[in-house]
Amino acid sequence: MFLEQAEALRTRDHPRFVVMLDRIHREAPNLTPAQQWHLRYLDAWEAMFEGDYTASETQLREIIDRSGNDVLAAKASGLLLNNLALNRRYEDAFTLANRLAAGLDQVKDPQARFLLQSDLSQMLSLAGQIDLAIQYAHMAEQAVPPGENLCRPLSREVAALYNGKRLTSTSQELQRAIEKCDATDQPAFSNSMQLVLVNLYIEEGKPSMALALLDRLSASIRTSAYYPHILSAKVQRAQALAALGRDKDARAAALVAVAMAKPGSIDQALAEAYKVLYRTEKRLGNAAAALSFYEHYVVQDRGYLDDISARTLAYEVARQHMLAQKLETERLSKQNKILRLQQALDTKAVETSRLYNVLLLLVLASIVFWLFRLKRSQLRFMRLSRLDGLTGILNHQHFICRTERALQLLNKKVGHACLIVLDLDHFKLVNDTHGHATGDTVLKRAVAACQQQLRPVDLFGRLGGEEFGILLYECSREQGMDIANRIRAAILESPVSKDGFEITISASVGLASTATSGYGVQRLCREADAALYRAKRAGRNCVMGDLEVANALVQA
Incomplete structure (x- = not known):
C-alpha cells in the first residue's frame, strides 16, 4: 500500500515522496520479494531525478531482466528510455524505443501501456518526429487507466507541438494541459507547461507577462527542486529583463544561471544565458566581456546544434x-x-x-x-x-576530421595550407526580417559563391549556423589572402531577390596559415577565429589574417 502511495507522490509532492521512500527503506526487511522489486523501481526513479543516471540504469536493467513482473518491467523500460535520452545515449535510446514500440501490442496492463505510450511520445519528439509523437500522446489520452490522469499525455502533446513550432501562448492545447495538471495536483508537469508558456511570451514579445508568470511560479519551482526547471526559470527571467531594457538586472540573472551550470555541460538554456550576457555587456559598452561571453555562447550553441x-x-x-x-x-x-x-x-x-x-x-x-x-x-x-543537410557541403564533424588528416599529410611533406573561417554578417537580421526560408536561400547562395572560388582539392564545411570553414590545400598565406578576398567579394556580389527587393549579404573572414600557426587543427581554428573576430570588430565585410592579429597583440 505504501509503495503505491509513494509512487503516486513522485511528481505531485516530491519532498513527501522522499520522506516516504526513506520510511519504506527502514521496513525493507519485512517486504515481500515483489515489494522489494517495486521499491527498487522507486529508487531508480529517484536516482534519475537526482541526476545519477548510471545508478538508475543499473537498477532499471536488473528490474527488466530479473523481477519476473511484466508490468514492472514495462514501466522500468519506459523509465530507462528517459534515462538514456537524458544521458545523451541517443542510439541506445532510439534502439530501445523501436523495440518497445514494436512490442507495445503485447503490453496488456493499462497503466504500463499508458506510461510507455507517453514515454514513446517524448522520445519521438526528441528525434524531431513531431507527428508520431503527437499520435502516441493521443493514444495515451484516449486510454487513461485508473490511478492516472490526462496531465502526463497532454504535457507530452504540448512538448511535441512546441518542438514542432506549432504552439502559441493562446493555444488551447497548452491551456488545457496547464488546467488538467493543476486540477490533478501535478506541480512538476504544470511547471513544465507554464515554463513553455513563459518561453512563448518571450518569443512573442511579451516580456512583462513572462516576468509576472515567473514570479507566480517561483515558489513551486523552489519546492520541487528540479534542476532543469530552476535553470530554465533563471534564464527566462534574464531574457525577459533584457527584452524590457533592464540590462543590469538581466546580466545579474544570467550570471546566476551560468553559475548554476554543471562543469562541461552543454544546454540550450545556457546558450540563451550567454547570449543575454553578450548582448547586455555589448549595450553597456563592455566590449571585452561581451566578446568573452559571445565565445561561450558560440560553444554552447554549437554544442546544442551538434546534440540535435x-x-x-x-x-x-x-x-x-x-x-x-x-x-x-x-x-x-x-x-x-x-x-x-x-x-x-x-x-x-x-x-x-x-x-x-x-x-x-x-x-x-x-x-x-x-x-x-x-x-x-x-x-x-x-x-x-x-554532409550538411541544407547546403550539401561537409558538416562540422566531418570537416574537422578531413582537415586534421590533410594537415598531417602536409606536415610530413612540408607543404602549406590556409584555414579560412567566415561568418555571414547580420544573418540573424535576415531571418528575423525575411523568414527562415529566405535565410536558407541566402546560405545556399553564399555557399555557391564560395564554391566557384575553390579548387577540387580544397575542403569546405559548415561549422554551424552561418559560419563556414575552408581549408586551402597546398596554399601559401599570400595566395590564401587573395582567395579569401575573392570569396568575400563573390558573396557580396551574390544578392538574393525577395518580393522585388534585393537582399545583399556580406561576410567577415578570418585566415590562419600553417606557416605561422603550425599544423595543429585546434590552433589553426583558434587563430582563424581570432582573425574572424578582429574582422568583425573592424567593421565586418573584410578579411583578417593571423599575422594582423599577432601584430595587433604586439602593438597592444
Whole structure:
C-alpha cells in the first residue's frame, strides 16, 4: 500500500515522496520479494531525478531482466528510455524505443501501456518526429487507466507541438494541459507547461507577462527542486529583463544561471544565458566581456546544434538497424522455406524438379533485391551523415576530421595550407526580417559563391549556423589572402531577390596559415577565429589574417 502511495507522490509532492521512500527503506526487511522489486523501481526513479543516471540504469536493467513482473518491467523500460535520452545515449535510446514500440501490442496492463505510450511520445519528439509523437500522446489520452490522469499525455502533446513550432501562448492545447495538471495536483508537469508558456511570451514579445508568470511560479519551482526547471526559470527571467531594457538586472540573472551550470555541460538554456550576457555587456559598452561571453555562447550553441544532429543521426541509425534486422529475419525465414521445399522436391519427378528451380531462382532474386536495397540505403545514409543537410557541403564533424588528416599529410611533406573561417554578417537580421526560408536561400547562395572560388582539392564545411570553414590545400598565406578576398567579394556580389527587393549579404573572414600557426587543427581554428573576430570588430565585410592579429597583440 505504501509503495503505491509513494509512487503516486513522485511528481505531485516530491519532498513527501522522499520522506516516504526513506520510511519504506527502514521496513525493507519485512517486504515481500515483489515489494522489494517495486521499491527498487522507486529508487531508480529517484536516482534519475537526482541526476545519477548510471545508478538508475543499473537498477532499471536488473528490474527488466530479473523481477519476473511484466508490468514492472514495462514501466522500468519506459523509465530507462528517459534515462538514456537524458544521458545523451541517443542510439541506445532510439534502439530501445523501436523495440518497445514494436512490442507495445503485447503490453496488456493499462497503466504500463499508458506510461510507455507517453514515454514513446517524448522520445519521438526528441528525434524531431513531431507527428508520431503527437499520435502516441493521443493514444495515451484516449486510454487513461485508473490511478492516472490526462496531465502526463497532454504535457507530452504540448512538448511535441512546441518542438514542432506549432504552439502559441493562446493555444488551447497548452491551456488545457496547464488546467488538467493543476486540477490533478501535478506541480512538476504544470511547471513544465507554464515554463513553455513563459518561453512563448518571450518569443512573442511579451516580456512583462513572462516576468509576472515567473514570479507566480517561483515558489513551486523552489519546492520541487528540479534542476532543469530552476535553470530554465533563471534564464527566462534574464531574457525577459533584457527584452524590457533592464540590462543590469538581466546580466545579474544570467550570471546566476551560468553559475548554476554543471562543469562541461552543454544546454540550450545556457546558450540563451550567454547570449543575454553578450548582448547586455555589448549595450553597456563592455566590449571585452561581451566578446568573452559571445565565445561561450558560440560553444554552447554549437554544442546544442551538434546534440540535435546527434539525436537525428541516432534515430536514423536505430531505424536502419531495425530494418536490417527485419531483412535478416525475412532472409532466414526464406532460407528455411527453401530447405523445406528442397526436401519435398527431392522425391518428385523431373517436372517437379523444374518447378523447384524456378522457385529457387525467384527466392534468390528476392534476397538479392532486398540486400541491394539495404546496401544502397546504407551507402546513402553514410553519405548524408558526412554532409550538411541544407547546403550539401561537409558538416562540422566531418570537416574537422578531413582537415586534421590533410594537415598531417602536409606536415610530413612540408607543404602549406590556409584555414579560412567566415561568418555571414547580420544573418540573424535576415531571418528575423525575411523568414527562415529566405535565410536558407541566402546560405545556399553564399555557399555557391564560395564554391566557384575553390579548387577540387580544397575542403569546405559548415561549422554551424552561418559560419563556414575552408581549408586551402597546398596554399601559401599570400595566395590564401587573395582567395579569401575573392570569396568575400563573390558573396557580396551574390544578392538574393525577395518580393522585388534585393537582399545583399556580406561576410567577415578570418585566415590562419600553417606557416605561422603550425599544423595543429585546434590552433589553426583558434587563430582563424581570432582573425574572424578582429574582422568583425573592424567593421565586418573584410578579411583578417593571423599575422594582423599577432601584430595587433604586439602593438597592444
